[in-house]
Amino acid sequence: MMAPVTQALYVFDGHNDLPWAMRELCGYDFAEVDLLGGDARLQTDIPRLRSGGVGAQFWSVYVPCGLSGGAAVTATLEQIDFVRGMVAHHPNELSLVTTAHEVELAARAGRVASLMGMEGGHSIDSSLGTLRMMHQLGVRYLTLTHNENVPWADSATDEPVLGGLSEFGHDVVREMNRLGMFVDLSHVSPDVMRDALATSTAPVIFSHSCAKALCDINRNVPDDVLVDMAHGGGVCMVTFVPMFVHQGVADWYADCLDVTEQRGGDRRRFSDVDKVLTERLDTDPPPVCTVDDVADHVEHVREVAGVEHVGLGGDYDGSTFFPEGMADVASYPLLLDALRQRGWSDADLTRLTHANVVRAMRDMERVAD
Numbered sequence: 001m002m003a004p005v006t007q008a009l010y011v012f013d014g015h016n017d018l019p020w021a022m023r024e025l026c027g028y029d030f031a032e033v034d035l036l037g038g039d040a041r042l043q044t045d046i047p048r049l050r051s052g053g054v055g056a057q058f059w060s061v062y063v064p065c066g067l068s069g070g071a072a073v074t075a076t077l078e079q080i081d082f083v084r085g086m087v088a089h090h091p092n093e094l095s096l097v098t099t100a101h102e103v104e105l106a107a108r109a110g111r112v113a114s115l116m117g118m119e120g121g122h123s124i125d126s127s128l129g130t131l132r133m134m135h136q137l138g139v140r141y142l143t144l145t146h147n148e149n150v151p152w153a154d155s156a157t158d159e160p161v162l163g164g165l166s167e168f169g170h171d172v173v174r175e176m177n178r179l180g181m182f183v184d185l186s187h188v189s190p191d192v193m194r195d196a197l198a199t200s201t202a203p204v205i206f207s208h209s210c211a212k213a214l215c216d217i218n219r220n221v222p223d224d225v226l227v228d229m230a231h232g233g234g235v236c237m238v239t240f241v242p243m244f245v246h247q248g249v250a251d252w253y254a255d256c257l258d259v260t261e262q263r264g265g266d267r268r269r270f271s272d273v274d275k276v277l278t279e280r281l282d283t284d285p286p287p288v289c290t291v292d293d294v295a296d297h298v299e300h301v302r303e304v305a306g307v308e309h310v311g312l313g314g315d316y317d318g319s320t321f322f323p324e325g326m327a328d329v330a331s332y333p334l335l336l337d338a339l340r341q342r343g344w345s346d347a348d349l350t351r352l353t354h355a356n357v358v359r360a361m362r363d364m365e366r367v368a369d
Contacts, residue, residue, distance in 0.1 A: 009053060010054070010056065011053050011056070011332050012055065012353065014207035015239070015315050020317075053332055055107035059117070061080050061139065068125075069125055083114065083116050098115065116139045120143055121150040126152060140180075143184040144185065147187065151168075154188065154191060154192050156218040164195040173199045180365050180367075197234075202363065203235065207237055209236060209313070226304045226309075230309040236305060236310055237310075237313030237357065238312055240294055252280075252287065260275075277320055281321065290324050291325060298339065310352055332353075
């Protein structure tokens with residue numbers, strides 16, 4: 001039987017794609033999808049957040065790379081509008097917050113502290129003014145790229161062009177430090193990871209990434225980067241996406257990408273890849289990924305970076321499937337039980353679940369101040 005997540009162990013998760021899922025499912029219509037009553041079409045709703053012990057959540061205000069320029073900025077603003085509307089629609093359950101102190105106040109009050117993170121530099125259209133206004137609207141991290149390069153940074157899943165950050169890319173990192181916004185290095189190339197770490201004077205995060213040593217894909221974090229991240233006070237928030245967790249699933253997914261390309265699709269675009277992935281889930285399913293595979297990544301980050309530099313970023317409603325028994329946001333207790341069985345203390349689980357990212361956020365805010 002799973003032990004419940006207590007208030008002292010509340011989860012501060014780094015990445016959840018419910019906003020985009022709601023856009024695609026119902027055009028953000030709360031009358032059609034009852035987040036308080038629960039909806040089986042989603043991996044996230046308020047009852048399951050409660051069951052999972054989630055006390056704080058970075059909601060991703062992701063928009064796909066197929067949108068660019070002003071269209072990407074507009075769609076990002078619509079995503080922000082949805083998160084703010086969701087909080088207003090459920091004021092007894094959710095609380096919009098922008099600081100580490102507000103996170104702790106909301107969690108103590110029994111509401112899910114709701115923060116926002118932009119997933120991809122295309123959301124600012126190469127404009128520091130747009131970045132500043134997104135911060136004014138409450139956004140507290142920017143993932144520098146998504147699956148495709150931006151003019152100033154290379155993605156992990158695109159062909160490298162710059163070999164890291166351009167001069168403007170370094171300016172983006174410095175401006176985020178000045179504003180008080182996390183530099184998020186999930187999705188970026190290893191060279192961008194290293195360039196950003198060399199430039200940033202505040203802790204960085206990986207909002208939803210795993211360890212490259214255990215699953216050898218560019219989307220994951222090399223050990224030398226984990227060490228440098230820890231030296232800067234950052235946090236790697238381990239994700240549950242099987243393609244990033246389990247080497248066999250990663251290889252299976254790479255085959256799906258190849259098939260997508262052979263059929264004339266773009267391997268960087270979810271809209272193209274998901275057609276192949278859904279078909280193969282029925283006809284040629286991937287190897288089984290388990291909670292122990294996720295726990296292995298958590299332990300590896302702890303061993304390399306230190307227990308003060310590991311967190312959780314499930315990526316629910318952002319992946320088609322998840323490890324066995326971890327299908328939705330109610331699943332965090334399963335992972336915590338697995339770690340307890342490996343000897344993790346409640347003090348270390350508290351660091352993992354929320355204390356590390358709250359501390360990093362305070363340090364990030366201190367740099368901005």
